[in-house]
Amino acid sequence: MEQQQSVIAVDADLCTVCGLCVDHCPYGAAEIDDDKGTAFINELCSICMSCIEICPVEAIKLTTLVGQANRVNIADYHGVWVFAEQRKGAVQSVTYELLNEGRHLADTLKEDLCALLLGHNMGRQAEELLYYGADKVYYVDDPLFENFQDDPMVATVALLCHEYKPAILLTGATHVGRSFIPQVAVRLKTGLTADCTGLAIDDSGTHLMQTRPAFGGNIMATIKCFNHRPQLSTVRHKVFKPAERRPDKKGQVVRVPIPEKGKVCRTRFLKSIEEVEETVNLTEADVIVSGGRGLQDPKNFKLIEDLAKALGGAVGASRAAVDSGWIPYSHQVGQTGKTVCPKLYIACGISGQIQHRVGMQSSDVILAINKDPHAPIFDIATYGIVGDLFEIVPALTKRFSKGA
Numbered sequence: 001m002e003q004q005q006s007v008i009a010v011d012a013d014l015c016t017v018c019g020l021c022v023d024h025c026p027y028g029a030a031e032i033d034d035d036k037g038t039a040f041i042n043e044l045c046s047i048c049m050s051c052i053e054i055c056p057v058e059a060i061k062l063t064t065l066v067g068q069a070n071r072v073n074i075a076d077y078h079g080v081w082v083f084a085e086q087r088k089g090a091v092q093s094v095t096y097e098l099l100n101e102g103r104h105l106a107d108t109l110k111e112d113l114c115a116l117l118l119g120h121n122m123g124r125q126a127e128e129l130l131y132y133g134a135d136k137v138y139y140v141d142d143p144l145f146e147n148f149q150d151d152p153m154v155a156t157v158a159l160l161c162h163e164y165k166p167a168i169l170l171t172g173a174t175h176v177g178r179s180f181i182p183q184v185a186v187r188l189k190t191g192l193t194a195d196c197t198g199l200a201i202d203d204s205g206t207h208l209m210q211t212r213p214a215f216g217g218n219i220m221a222t223i224k225c226f227n228h229r230p231q232l233s234t235v236r237h238k239v240f241k242p243a244e245r246r247p248d249k250k251g252q253v254v255r256v257p258i259p260e261k262g263k264v265c266r267t268r269f270l271k272s273i274e275e276v277e278e279t280v281n282l283t284e285a286d287v288i289v290s291g292g293r294g295l296q297d298p299k300n301f302k303l304i305e306d307l308a309k310a311l312g313g314a315v316g317a318s319r320a321a322v323d324s325g326w327i328p329y330s331h332q333v334g335q336t337g338k339t340v341c342p343k344l345y346i347a348c349g350i351s352g353q354i355q356h357r358v359g360m361q362s363s364d365v366i367l368a369i370n371k372d373p374h375a376p377i378f379d380i381a382t383y384g385i386v387g388d389l390f391e392i393v394p395a396l397t398k399r400f401s402k403g404a
């Protein structure tokens with residue numbers, strides 16, 4: 001099937017260079033080319049089409065390119081970039097996980113691993129990223145990046161990708177990542193695979209294989225972006241292990257000024273309001289004891305809570321337990337719940353369907369308790385106990401309780 005791509009184009013013969021489109025474009029995508037005597041639409045265009053409506057002489061039109069539309073020469077693109085998400089000046093932990101995975105990809109490609117940090121007064125943190133595997137850190141320091149605002153971030157990341165041409169850009173599937181990276185993909189006219197659970201380079205050594213659950217989580221799909229670059233992926237927190245700090249790692253911080261076009265911002269930051277703490281902080285827990293439909297009754301979650309308490313851990317649950325109304329959604333582990341990576345994950349009466357496994361399979365040690373010896377959870381368990389949870393869980397609680 002031939003590729004099609006919509007673009008906004010200015011008819012130079014009709015354009016009167018009135019500048020209305022320049023004033024009106026919310027993305028700073030309309031410019032005047034003084035030499036050619038015409039307006040033109042630059043790479044910041046998000047095809048909102050407001051310029052088409054405003055143009056008094058109908059010189060601006062939506063055009064469809066067919067065939068090699070927006071194909072790039074993929075040989076021009078090199079290296080793996082990790083977007084170093086920061087909040088209030090603190091680099092977020094998902095960044096270290098992406099650096100770890102990014103290092104594997106960069107080593108396979110035999111290319112550089114780079115971090116991209118947008119912040120303000122974060123020179124020390126930029127240096128620090130080098131110790132976590134980055135060969136280079138591109139650091140853009142500007143007050144606009146002190147708090148998250150889409151517009152300058154989207155424009156700056158897109159423009160830097162145009163300039164430096166990374167082959168791969170990995171971003172956390174966080175609220176920030178999910179908000180801005182799809183807009184970057186539109187600007188760069190490239191593909192984005194969201195919520196990846198696995199990343200690898202294909203046998204040709206060229207394309208990124210991006211694996212994620214598809215069709216309601218019933219299959220794992222591996223997606224490749226053949227003709228466009230960079231290859232954009234988001235990855236959830238805790239899917240990969242974090243990179244370890246290596247004090248001997250050398251690298252370079254490259255300070256990049258914010259591009260002029262990156263300063264366009266339609267929003268004004270007023271204040272941030274901290275979300276009320278959830279009762280469970282599953283994603284940070286070292287030990288999680290989870291219960292599933294095998295518990296048979298909501299009151300039996302007490303067994304899970306008691307074992308979690310004895311181990312100083314948090315309580316998790318399968319979706320079946322949550323959907324049955326036995327425990328609130330904030331406890332759900334899995335594809336549509338939380339992704340966790342504790343040191344110890346104990347699955348009690350959970351069959352281990354793929355949608356549950358994608359949320360916990362990177363745990364250091366997995367102990368499964370299930371009366372069915374063929375339950376899929378045993379395929380990924382480090383230790384398995386085949387038996388009745390109503391006997392085994394209280395016995396473990398007794399064993400681990402203080403003074404037992």
Ligand SMILES: Cc1cc2nc3c(=O)[nH]c(=O)nc-3n(C[C@H](O)[C@H](O)[C@H](O)COP(=O)(O)OP(=O)(O)OC[C@H]3O[C@@H](n4cnc5c(N)ncnc54)[C@H](O)[C@@H]3O)c2cc1C
Pocket residue numbers: 216217218291292293294295317318319320321332333334335336337338348349350351352353354355356359369370371372375387388389390
């Ligand atoms: C789009 C989509 C998204 C989803 N997202 C999630 C998600 O985020 N998280 C999630 O968990 N699921 C999710 N699911 C649902 C998932 O497919 C499973 O249905 C669910 O995980 C099953 O939960 P369970 O293992 O508790 O129940 P079951 O599959 O019914 O398993 C119960 C297990 O308990 C065992 N058992 C029963 N009695 C005992 C006993 N006395 N002692 C020991 N073992 C016992 C049984 O042998 C069985 O293996 C999703 C599904 C879809 C389609």
